[in-house]
Amino acid sequence: MQPISLHAIWLGETKCHHCAMRHSVLFAGLEEADFGHIHQPIKDIALGPQEALYRMQERGNHLFTLRGGVIKLVQYLPDGSQRIVRLLKDSDALGLEALVEQPYQHDAIALTDCEICAIPIAVIKSLSQHRPRLYQELMVRWQQALAEADIWLTQFTTGTARQRVARLLLRLSCCAEGNHPLPLFGREDMGAMVGLTTETVSRAIAELRRQGVLRDRGSNIQECDREALRRIADSEE
Amino acid sequence: MQPISLHAIWLGETKCHHCAMRHSVLFAGLEEADFGHIHQPIKDIALGPQEALYRMQERGNHLFTLRGGVIKLVQYLPDGSQRIVRLLKDSDALGLEALVEQPYQHDAIALTDCEICAIPIAVIKSLSQHRPRLYQELMVRWQQALAEADIWLTQFTTGTARQRVARLLLRLSCCAEGNHPLPLFGREDMGAMVGLTTETVSRAIAELRRQGVLRDRGSNIQECDREALRRIADSEE
DNA sequence: CGCCCAGTTGAGGACACTCAATAGCGGTGG
DNA sequence: CCACCGCTATTGAGTGTCCTCAACTGGGCG
Numbered sequence: 430m431q432p433i434s435l436h437a438i439w440l441g442e443t444k445c446h447h448c449a450m451r452h453s454v455l456f457a458g459l460e461e462a463d464f465g466h467i468h469q470p471i472k473d474i475a476l477g478p479q480e481a482l483y484r485m486q487e488r489g490n491h492l493f494t495l496r497g498g499v500i501k502l503v504q505y506l507p508d509g510s511q512r513i514v515r516l517l518k519d520s521d522a523l524g525l526e527a528l529v530e531q532p533y534q535h536d537a538i539a540l541t542d543c544e545i546c547a548i549p550i551a552v553i554k555s556l557s558q559h560r561p562r563l564y565q566e567l568m569v570r571w572q573q574a575l576a577e578a579d580i581w582l583t584q585f586t587t588g589t590a591r592q593r594v595a596r597l598l599l600r601l602s603c604c605a606e607g608n609h610p611l612p613l614f615g616r617e618d619m620g621a622m623v624g625l626t627t628e629t630v631s632r633a634i635a636e637l638r639r640q641g642v643l644r645d646r647g648s649n650i651q652e653c654d655r656e657a658l659r660r661i662a663d664s665e666e
Numbered sequence: 667m668q669p670i671s672l673h674a675i676w677l678g679e680t681k682c683h684h685c686a687m688r689h690s691v692l693f694a695g696l697e698e699a700d701f702g703h704i705h706q707p708i709k710d711i712a713l714g715p716q717e718a719l720y721r722m723q724e725r726g727n728h729l730f731t732l733r734g735g736v737i738k739l740v741q742y743l744p745d746g747s748q749r750i751v752r753l754l755k756d757s758d759a760l761g762l763e764a765l766v767e768q769p770y771q772h773d774a775i776a777l778t779d780c781e782i783c784a785i786p787i788a789v790i791k792s793l794s795q796h797r798p799r800l801y802q803e804l805m806v807r808w809q810q811a812l813a814e815a816d817i818w819l820t821q822f823t824t825g826t827a828r829q830r831v832a833r834l835l836l837r838l839s840c841c842a843e844g845n846h847p848l849p850l851f852g853r854e855d856m857g858a859m860v861g862l863t864t865e866t867v868s869r870a871i872a873e874l875r876r877q878g879v880l881r882d883r884g885s886n887i888q889e890c891d892r893e894a895l896r897r898i899a900d901s902e903e
Numbered sequence: 904c905g906c907c908c909a910g911t912t913g914a915g916g917a918c919a920c921t922c923a924a925t926a927g928c929g930g931t932g933g
Numbered sequence: 934c935c936a937c938c939g940c941t942a943t944t945g946a947g948t949g950t951c952c953t954c955a956a957c958t959g960g961g962c963g
Contacts, residue, residue, distance in 0.1 A: 504820045507900040512820045529806045534813055557798070564794075564801045569766045571808040576771055578815035583741045583749045586823035586861055590951070616910065624823055629951060631911055648960095649910090663744040827919070853942065866919055868943055885928090886942090904963105911958070918951085926943065933936080 472547045476500075476539040483524060488532045491547040492524045498543030501618065502535035513621040515577055516540075518604065522570045528553065540614055585623045588664060593623040594633040595661040598643075598653055610652045637661075709784045713737075713776035720761060725769045728784040729761045735780030738855065739772035750858040752814055753777075755841065759807040765790065777851055822860045825901060830860040831870040832898040835880075835890055847889045874898075
């Protein structure tokens, strides 16, 4: 049993009879009998902020499902600066590269406390032999990742700093209902998401606060006016 | 049988016994007997520059393999400007969205003369029932697309105009062997690829020419010094 | 209490964008 | 064959935005 990550904490092992993964979209449609085909343990992993699930170039034989928390996928530029390529949240899958025998393409690093299912690819392969529908689910995940990548390219690399930050806030807040208070990330990370420096992000957020689009709730939590953000994101005004 | 594109020219129909697709990676490993399961025609499409294979939001029931030429995948910003999200060349697959019942996510527009295979998703589904290996191939394609998207995000949206253009030229020239002359695209398209205006791209290219990194071969064809480009791309000097 | 780190704010400069004019190329028609 | 047209690429001048560097603030924690 090789370590998946230096920082990973093993919560235990399960055959998913109790695991939330059982209800994850990935395994929807599987029947009780199918779980009998699982001969390798599916593991729970807990990560704290800044801890890595895997590193770029590592070869892994697990794919992962995020049950809670937020993970960033990071790539690096020749000059050493980092670029956040995507965020994963609740019920997203990552590490799909392992399914096609590729090394991981990013550093996967927790931004918050995270709970993760680690599924051996052998399990996937064995299950999918009896349940081709599983392939369909995997392809859906892949497509989601691709669509997300395209969004990041178009939304977060074009327009003014104001617009990019507004779009980022919109996307971060869209999972929350109403104008629910939203915990932000470090300015450095936010900069790496939208291709700006920490100072510029800080300035943009400060301005949004001054204009009342954001309202401070302490410890980097903001309540935000989604309508106003939408206007700014689409560059009117 | 609904039209796939306004501009598409049907070259004919085939069951792939003669088609180059037969040798495409996608169908590698299939045996003669497998082709008997193909009950719907696989079609050849030819496109000229500026013609669209499909449009964003269209629902299609074909996926495509590019046998020759270059296609751009385009998305649009609220302000109407376009952003090229990826380029496809020789033997790349596109329109995979159709496999998961999603509308196409981009405009797919030919940049050069193109030859394309249009494969009904019904064919894929029927084939894959007997040949699960086909799923593996599809996942590889999906992974390639995702890796490409990440490269575009990190390479073409960061750094100075010089660097971005240099990286773009490198990537465009990497399929050519040696320092083979390279046909460029319109400045407008190149700008949409690296997130710059046409003027800035033009200036960057002009400067590279002045420095001898590019050598003009007429009609927008350049011979380029890959070593010098690499230095510039990695921001030394 | 004071340290440390993250966030904020300021000043100055570099870079890319905008607007506008010019040049170069290919095609068309006289 | 040449003149003209349209389009794209190129070049220039001026401006705005963001980056860089640096100082300052404030909260958390030993």
